[in-house]
Amino acid sequence: MRSTASILHLDLDAFFASVEQRDKPSLRGKPVVVGGVGARGVVSTASYEARKFGVRSAMSSAEARARCPHAAFLGGRFDAYREASGIVMARLRELSPVVQPLSLDEAFVDLAAGDDFDPERVEELVEELRADVTRRTHGLTASVGVASSKLMAKIASEINKPDGAFIVQPGTEADVLGPMQVTAIPGVGPATTERLRRLGVATVEDLRRFTADDLGAHVGPTTATSLYRLARADDDRPVEASRETKSISVEDTFETNLVDRVQLTAIAEQMARRVAQRLRANGLSGRTVTLKVRYHDFETHTRSTTLTGPTDHGGVLAATARRLLDAEDLGGGLRLLGVGVSGLADWVQDDLFSEPEPEEDLVPLPSRDERARRRGWSPGQDVTHTEHGDGWVWGSGLGLVTVRFETRESPSGPVKTFPADDPALSARASVSSVEP
DNA sequence: TCTGGGGTCCTAGGACCC
DNA sequence: TCTGGGGTCCTAGGACCC
Numbered sequence: 001m002r003s004t005a006s007i008l009h010l011d012l013d014a015f016f017a018s019v020e021q022r023d024k025p026s027l028r029g030k031p032v033v034v035g036g037v038g039a040r041g042v043v044s045t046a047s048y049e050a051r052k053f054g055v056r057s058a059m060s061s062a063e064a065r066a067r068c069p070h071a072a073f074l075g076g077r078f079d080a081y082r083e084a085s086g087i088v089m090a091r092l093r094e095l096s097p098v099v100q101p102l103s104l105d106e107a108f109v110d111l112a113a114g115d116d117f118d119p120e121r122v123e124e125l126v127e128e129l130r131a132d133v134t135r136r137t138h139g140l141t142a143s144v145g146v147a148s149s150k151l152m153a154k155i156a157s158e159i160n161k162p163d164g165a166f167i168v169q170p171g172t173e174a175d176v177l178g179p180m181q182v183t184a185i186p187g188v189g190p191a192t193t194e195r196l197r198r199l200g201v202a203t204v205e206d207l208r209r210f211t212a213d214d215l216g217a218h219v220g221p222t223t224a225t226s227l228y229r230l231a232r233a234d235d236d237r238p239v240e241a242s243r244e245t246k247s248i249s250v251e252d253t254f255e256t257n258l259v260d261r262v263q264l265t266a267i268a269e270q271m272a273r274r275v276a277q278r279l280r281a282n283g284l285s286g287r288t289v290t291l292k293v294r295y296h297d298f299e300t301h302t303r304s305t306t307l308t309g310p311t312d313h314g315g316v317l318a319a320t321a322r323r324l325l326d327a328e329d330l331g332g333g334l335r336l337l338g339v340g341v342s343g344l345a346d347w348v349q350d351d352l353f354s355e356p357e358p359e360e361d362l363v364p365l366p367s368r369d370e371r372a373r374r375r376g377w378s379p380g381q382d383v384t385h386t387e388h389g390d391g392w393v394w395g396s397g398l399g400l401v402t403v404r405f406e407t408r409e410s411p412s413g414p415v416k417t418f419p420a421d422d423p424a425l426s427a428r429a430s431v432s433s434v435e436p
Numbered sequence: 437t438c439t440g441g442g443g444t445c446c447t448a449g450g451a452c453c454c
Numbered sequence: 455t456c457t458g459g460g461g462t463c464c465t466a467g468g469a470c471c472c
Contacts, residue, residue, distance in 0.1 A: 058472095187470065189469060220447070247444085250441090290466095304466080
């Protein structure tokens, strides 16, 4: 904790909903809910008009609709949000090079790292900043907190929200924090709150009665140490301008539960390929592939495997995801499926896959009967299939197979091949190469 | 019609190695 | 001949954040 109030936290008010109201005047002054509009959607942001009816972030859209049927329910326009966010982040970088965005609508700024920061004139700086943000974004408002630490700056930005600011005078941190509920401390969620409640702790002052060791018995040593310090406003975490990405993932909750393994396999492979594209777009590769499944009853499992080296190859990630899904009992169907990769590196072990990732260069698919014949199955047999990406997934009474084409150059031109290492192929078929 | 999607961090047990 | 100790990696799950 430093001796001056030089860490700033900015939070845009009801951000997504405010962008919608800005861009559509008919929505101004009215309840607006941005979030998933489908049967399984949840609220991302509610305008203050909608909050009066009890609509909150993370609430199911169904409940939001029940509480506020006359609200405008919108799916969200992320390009517009990204643009507005960019304008605000650029304004913050005029204050200091050390800006740490937490999301599209929130960031910390280390004012002391700026050129001519004058602690005596923080209030001026804050009001100028807030006015600029509103002007440059054509009407969005921001709440701002400034304090001697990240903890107190973030808490301060809440105090006069929306469209307000609060500066915590150095030396008063513990007094400001003491009367607050423990939930005001970032990182204290429902589970920790309940454990603390059983100890008779409701406010931060209550929390200060316990030693770190006492707390450790109930919330674990790491959380305990952190809580002990934060309760005393003892926080020296630096503002970090750039943080390393640790994982990349894609997931989807289905409108209705999916039971068809063939279809789910196709979806998992497609997700893996999207993850690969995002890896490549960021110049990254990853070693650990994780499959996430959520059953009809919301029970959630993850299955992961670590490759011998990092890859950004869609085919490899897809085959790995498929293998993980193959090992999973799908039970009564899935409501969610996801694929992610972690163990990221900024290089690719490319000795095994020195060829570039094949583009989505589809040959016309052979007929269903032809595909069955190539697999050694009888034409006309009941074969289901799902086309996707650069191949297809199909199955029959004989089992399930996922097959992808890859294109390789040969003296006679491009040849479509099945990957020789595809375990699905080795099970039955001897076909390893097919002329286009 | 309960419960998104994209993340980070922590815990805990087992394998494995020295 | 009766059971080490520490370090690291891997996997699974859970809490939490916006």
